[in-house]
Amino acid sequence: MMKQRFKSKYRKGAFTLIEVMVATVTMVILVGLVIQMASGVLNIWNQSLGKLSANAEARIAMDLLTQDLQTAVIRNDEREWLRLDTNESMEGSRYTNNSVNLKLFSHTPDGGGAGIHGGICAIAYRLAVQKSYDDSEAPDVYGLYRKVVDSNTTFDKLMGNDEQEDLSKGDEWSASEILKEENYLAGNIVEFKIYFRTDTSEADPTSLPTIPESLIIGGENEDAVYPQTNTFLAEIHLTVMTNRGLEILEAHHSKKIVSGGDFLAPGHFDYNNASEIVARHGEVFIRRVHLFSPSL
Numbered sequence: 001m002m003k004q005r006f007k008s009k010y011r012k013g014a015f016t017l018i019e020v021m022v023a024t025v026t027m028v029i030l031v032g033l034v035i036q037m038a039s040g041v042l043n044i045w046n047q048s049l050g051k052l053s054a055n056a057e058a059r060i061a062m063d064l065l066t067q068d069l070q071t072a073v074i075r076n077d078e079r080e081w082l083r084l085d086t087n088e089s090m091e092g093s094r095y096t097n098n099s100v101n102l103k104l105f106s107h108t109p110d111g112g113g114a115g116i117h118g119g120i121c122a123i124a125y126r127l128a129v130q131k132s133y134d135d136s137e138a139p140d141v142y143g144l145y146r147k148v149v150d151s152n153t154t155f156d157k158l159m160g161n162d163e164q165e166d167l168s169k170g171d172e173w174s175a176s177e178i179l180k181e182e183n184y185l186a187g188n189i190v191e192f193k194i195y196f197r198t199d200t201s202e203a204d205p206t207s208l209p210t211i212p213e214s215l216i217i218g219g220e221n222e223d224a225v226y227p228q229t230n231t232f233l234a235e236i237h238l239t240v241m242t243n244r245g246l247e248i249l250e251a252h253h254s255k256k257i258v259s260g261g262d263f264l265a266p267g268h269f270d271y272n273n274a275s276e277i278v279a280r281h282g283e284v285f286i287r288r289v290h291l292f293s294p295s296l
Helices: 002-012 017-070 151-158 243-253 274-281
Strands: 080-087 099-107 120-131 140-149 184-187 189-197 215-218 231-241 282-292
Touching (some): 017 140, 017 184, 017 282, 274 282
Parallel strands (some): 099 189
Antiparallel strands (some): 080 099, 140 184, 231 282
């Protein structure tokens, strides 16, 4: 009688095979859910870090552009002082009509490395798709480049009647010089535009052209503009893409994309054009700057 009671009590305290299987399946499901949630959070975290990094670089670029434009040297004479050229096609870009090339003369704190406080330097900005550092395996990236010519070289080679007839000429202004590795400023920028108002007294400053137009201030070019007031208004546009957005842009170019969840898949895509991708995955930074142009 004692043995039967003991055996009966022992059986009640054990797990059956079905219970073990149910517990195991439940645990596997819970662990899978936790892993999936953790993976999603990690992906969002990585995307957020990438976006923050790209946005930080864009803000640095915007601050330098603002500084250079605010201290730009513009005169009422027959020399070119600022040149903005629209670059409708950029080699390697998956997104067209997205760049302007800017060349100007501006005061810099250290004379562009010459140690001359407030010296006038030639400065050029250009957007390109290329390797940002010297490595054959490095990927091509969208990068904004800023070249600063020291004040001594600026005065000796780039300023003067002959040298300032056309800022599109000269070795120091060439694309190969501007796009050197050491001039890399910020990445993930797929669009660089500047809109100008040359006379804010006669136009509504809130109304700007819908496209960036080429602009030449000073010089003898028939399209050149001369200051009519003491200020110009410039509006800078920088469009920054996330790393994920750039992947999708590249995939769209190769026609390997699903737009719904932005999953890459061969032979299926729903975006109509690159502009839709940029609109969805890009962030536009805009800043308006007044350029003071004292006369001689």
